[in-house]
Amino acid sequence: MKPIQWFPGHMHKTRKLIKENLKKVDVIIEILDARVPISSSNPIIDELTGDKPRVVVLNKSDLADKQVTEQWKVYFKSLGDNRLPVEVSSKTKENLNAIVRGCQTLCVGAKWIDRRPVRAMIVGIPNVGKSTVINALAGKKKAIVGNKPGVTKDMQRLNVSDSLQIYDTPGILWPKFEDQDIGFKLALLGSIKDSILILDEISMKGLEYMVLKYPKRIKERYKIDELPDDTVELIELIGKKRGCLISGGAIDYEKAINLFLLDLRGGKLGKFSLESPGEEIGFFSDQFES
Ligand SMILES: Nc1nc2c(ncn2[C@@H]2O[C@H](COP(=O)(O)OP(=O)(O)O)[C@@H](O)[C@H]2O)c(=O)[nH]1
Ligand SMILES: [Mg+2]
Numbered sequence: 001m002k003p004i005q006w007f008p009g010h011m012h013k014t015r016k017l018i019k020e021n022l023k024k025v026d027v028i029i030e031i032l033d034a035r036v037p038i039s040s041s042n043p044i045i046d047e048l049t050g051d052k053p054r055v056v057v058l059n060k061s062d063l064a065d066k067q068v069t070e071q072w073k074v075y076f077k078s079l080g081d082n083r084l085p086v087e088v089s090s091k092t093k094e095n096l097n098a099i100v101r102g103c104q105t106l107c108v109g110a111k112w113i114d115r116r117p118v119r120a121m122i123v124g125i126p127n128v129g130k131s132t133v134i135n136a137l138a139g140k141k142k143a144i145v146g147n148k149p150g151v152t153k154d155m156q157r158l159n160v161s162d163s164l165q166i167y168d169t170p171g172i173l174w175p176k177f178e179d180q181d182i183g184f185k186l187a188l189l190g191s192i193k194d195s196i197l198i199l200d201e202i203s204m205k206g207l208e209y210m211v212l213k214y215p216k217r218i219k220e221r222y223k224i225d226e227l228p229d230d231t232v233e234l235i236e237l238i239g240k241k242r243g244c245l246i247s248g249g250a251i252d253y254e255k256a257i258n259l260f261l262l263d264l265r266g267g268k269l270g271k272f273s274l275e276s277p278g279e280e281i282g283f284f285s286d287q288f289e290s
Helices: 008-022 043-049 066-077 097-106 130-138 180-188 196-213 215-222 231-242 253-265
Strands: 027-033 054-059 083-087 118-123 157-161 164-168
Touching: 008 043, 008 118, 027 043, 027 097, 027 130, 054 066, 054 097, 054 130, 066 083, 083 097, 097 118, 097 130, 097 164, 118 130, 130 157, 130 164, 180 196, 196 215, 196 231, 196 253, 215 231, 231 253
Parallel strands: 027 054, 027 118, 054 083, 118 164
Antiparallel strands: 157 164
């Protein structure tokens, strides 16, 4: 995965294209990563779409904390009648039909509903699973996978069924930049490569978060009875248990933290979410303590 460069010119063009194309659709299908529904949202969608009905897709639910995803559904529902949150996994194809049903539900009563399919536009930042969703919905029909960073293309149209027609985002949408915490969470999940230089520090924060939310998993995975308060000490313990050593027998911290990161991303620590409704933002960007 190459890092994506966000040029103001492209962002401006995408914004304009979305605005134009919004007029042609009845519904927005907003794809979010269920583990980070706020951090994986794009800031212009709320601003541009107004009252347009929206299916809020909490995708990758196979990786997310089920209980937290439930809370997110309640949260998104509370934002208004024009939003319909659904929880899906486009990878395992679980509950995919909820997207199709959701589009229908949001258009009940429309005067054209018996005459033509619902037209929906799929939007979302890179790596939330747009292509996987489109392909899964398309079944054997052909759809395009993969992003070409910075390239704005015409909308791709796809007939999912007699009742639903979907269009792909006309351009690449960017994550929220204003908050460092957001970039850190996306980097931890491997969804952006921008913050790679401080990935070790971000991983430490990730470990701290896991200890806070899912202490049992850490204990079980690394066979540690009592978790130390200090994260550096914990890394040391993990390194010791897993034989992450440099010559002379000292702990290889980098190797140990990387092991944790691979475990986290590889699902070895179970399903987890990195944000919950009402939780204060700032945990991940908090000053890294040494
Ligand atoms: N576990 C899991 N992985 C997913 C899911 N949806 C997409 N992915 C993975 O996330 C990555 C990005 O997906 P992609 O469809 O290319 O995202 P896009 O950039 O939004 O089009 C790929 O490695 C997918 O296999 C899902 O529901 N569950
Ligand atoms: Mg894609």
